[in-house]
Amino acid sequence: MGRPAPTQKRVESMSNGPEVLTPRSATEAIELFGDGGDTAIVGGGTILVPELRLGSARPARALMLHRAGLAGVSKDGGRLTIGAMTPLNALASLADPIAACVSHIADLEIRGQATLGGNLCARNTDAPRGDLQGVLIALGASVRSVGAGGERTEPTEEFLANRDDRLVLDVSFDLPSAGAYAYLDRAHTHEYTALAVSAVRTSDGTIRLGANGAGPHGLRLPSAEAAAANHAAAGAAALADVALFDDAIASAWYREKTLPVLVRRALDQLEDAA
Amino acid sequence: MSLNITVNGTSRTVNAEPLTPLLHVLREELDVLSPKAGCQNGGCGTCTVLVDGEPRRSCLIPISAVEGAEIRTVEGLAPPGQLSTLQEAWIHHYAAQCGFCTSGFLMAATAYLENGGSDDHAEIATALGGHVCRCTGYVKILDAISAAARGDSFDLTTTAAGLRTTIKGVDQ
Ligand SMILES: Cc1cc2nc3c(=O)[nH]c(=O)nc-3n(C[C@H](O)[C@H](O)[C@H](O)COP(=O)(O)OP(=O)(O)OC[C@H]3O[C@@H](n4cnc5c(N)ncnc54)[C@H](O)[C@@H]3O)c2cc1C
Ligand code: FES
Ligand code: FES
Numbered sequence: 001m002g003r004p005a006p007t008q009k010r011v012e013s014m015s016n017g018p019e020v021l022t023p024r025s026a027t028e029a030i031e032l033f034g035d036g037g038d039t040a041i042v043g044g045g046t047i048l049v050p051e052l053r054l055g056s057a058r059p060a061r062a063l064m065l066h067r068a069g070l071a072g073v074s075k076d077g078g079r080l081t082i083g084a085m086t087p088l089n090a091l092a093s094l095a096d097p098i099a100a101c102v103s104h105i106a107d108l109e110i111r112g113q114a115t116l117g118g119n120l121c122a123r124n125t126d127a128p129r130g131d132l133q134g135v136l137i138a139l140g141a142s143v144r145s146v147g148a149g150g151e152r153t154e155p156t157e158e159f160l161a162n163r164d165d166r167l168v169l170d171v172s173f174d175l176p177s178a179g180a181y182a183y184l185d186r187a188h189t190h191e192y193t194a195l196a197v198s199a200v201r202t203s204d205g206t207i208r209l210g211a212n213g214a215g216p217h218g219l220r221l222p223s224a225e226a227a228a229a230n231h232a233a234a235g236a237a238a239l240a241d242v243a244l245f246d247d248a249i250a251s252a253w254y255r256e257k258t259l260p261v262l263v264r265r266a267l268d269q270l271e272d273a274a
Numbered sequence: 275m276s277l278n279i280t281v282n283g284t285s286r287t288v289n290a291e292p293l294t295p296l297l298h299v300l301r302e303e304l305d306v307l308s309p310k311a312g313c314q315n316g317g318c319g320t321c322t323v324l325v326d327g328e329p330r331r332s333c334l335i336p337i338s339a340v341e342g343a344e345i346r347t348v349e350g351l352a353p354p355g356q357l358s359t360l361q362e363a364w365i366h367h368y369a370a371q372c373g374f375c376t377s378g379f380l381m382a383a384t385a386y387l388e389n390g391g392s393d394d395h396a397e398i399a400t401a402l403g404g405h406v407c408r409c410t411g412y413v414k415i416l417d418a419i420s421a422a423a424r425g426d427s428f429d430l431t432t433t434a435a436g437l438r439t440t441i442k443g444v445d446q
Contacts, residue, residue, distance in 0.1 A: 020292040022338065042293075042336065049334050050315045052293050062293060066339045107404030109329045109382065110316055189403040190317045 036165030043118035084117030133218025137210030180269035235260030282350025292338035319405030371409035
């Protein structure tokens with residue numbers, strides 16, 4: 001019955017692949033990463049694994065973080081810290097805009113494997129990936145990372161503008177008093193979100209806005225924030241803050257028409273939530 | 275590298291480069307063929323297996339990340355020669371046509387049911403939204419999972435008889 005057992009191992013060889021490093025603690029991960037260099041950091045691997053298999057990524061070293069213990073959400077008073085290796089599913093019960101955003105990233109199975117750090121560091125190459133970037137910007141989150149020059153803690157937007165060769169350890173932010181997420185809906189769980197706007201009211205009443213799909217990475221919308229008292233005016237103002245682009249899922253023209261609407265909707269929702 | 279994983283209750287030692295996707299280790303080294311290589315990009319769900327009870331895309335998981343884990347595939351759903359209730363529901367409701375998507379759906383639906391999932395079609399669609407089927411139009415798949423969630427029982431002898439009658443009818 002059945003097929004004969006295979007006579008030889010047929011697993012395709014990746015022996016020309018990178019040197020694989022598997023640190024067993026955060027300290028060891030930081031040591032092994034050093035100044036980075038030609039090193040791929042493997043978080044959940046939902047983006048990297050196919051790239052490594054196909055050879056579109058050919059790093060000299062792969063730093064696998066799954067045993068480095070960088071996962072978990074902790075709360076200290078009103079401040080939340082989320083480890084880089086925390087799977088996205090673990091964020092689904094947090095406050096908006098995080099929860100709303102996470103429920104629109106891929107599907108349940110992928111969200112169980114995909115990590116916060118991988119999402120924050122995802123590149124906008126062939127799709128507007130990294131949906132949490134705009135969310136973290138709106139939350140005023142700081143990113144703690146290591147690499148050349150040692151440890152750095154900086155606002156998300158500064159990290160994103162200068163993130164080559166950094167190993168992210170965690171992000172932290174003060175819990176907002178209200179949050180909202182307005183997005184262009186996806187036709188299917190495998191589609192990417194073409195454009196999304198996150199709005200946050202901080203505990204001192206300040207309104208912060210972040211956008212995704214409106215530039216090379218998540219962006220803050222300072223002009224819209226300055227006009228936030230008038231939701232429609234804020235929508236129009238947001239166009240000054242972005243660098244819209246064409247890609248396979250939406251044109252720059254379409255993004256220009258929809259960004260003001262999403263800003264207005266996010267601010268409307270925020271008002272209702274407060 | 276050499277490492278251990280448990281596949282359907284049996285401990286297996288595998289030799290593979292640490293970044294090799296679990297899918298390839300299962301199919302090409304261990305001869306466990308129910309997980310299918312579809313897109314190999316996370317986008318179709320044909321490769322889904324259970325890793326410590328959670329549905330995961332085996333094409334996206336480096337083998338070294340599941341060292342020591344308990345992997346379940348369709349081969350382990352029921353003892354040899356038997357079917358799980360979900361598999362029976364699949365046959366009864368004609369939820370497979372070409373069958374390429376079936377293994378992934380069965381494993382994701384098994385996890386859904388083991389986690390107490392209901393027979394509600396919308397809830398099932400949310401949980402299994404990452405799985406693509408090019409043949410059935412999904413309705414039969416939803417019917418099958420709903421039936422298993424309700425604990426329906428199936429008389430597959432009549433299902434098979436019904437199938438033979440239909441085929442005979444076409445022949446004549
Ligand atoms: C079918 C499908 C649908 C998807 N849909 C979406 C979607 O809707 N929205 C979305 O945003 N993404 C989506 N993705 C992409 C991806 O799953 C997510 O962005 C995910 O959060 C990436 O996390 P990861 O841990 O798997 O990343 P990895 O693949 O591990 O890494 C991604 C990048 O981040 C870097 N990186 C990882 N961890 C760190 C760290 N700690 N420090 C520094 N760099 C790090 C890696 O080096 C790599 O460059 C989808 C993927 C698939 C397969
Ligand atoms: S083969 Fe893994 S999701 Fe398609
Ligand atoms: S039965 Fe053919 S793809 Fe689903």
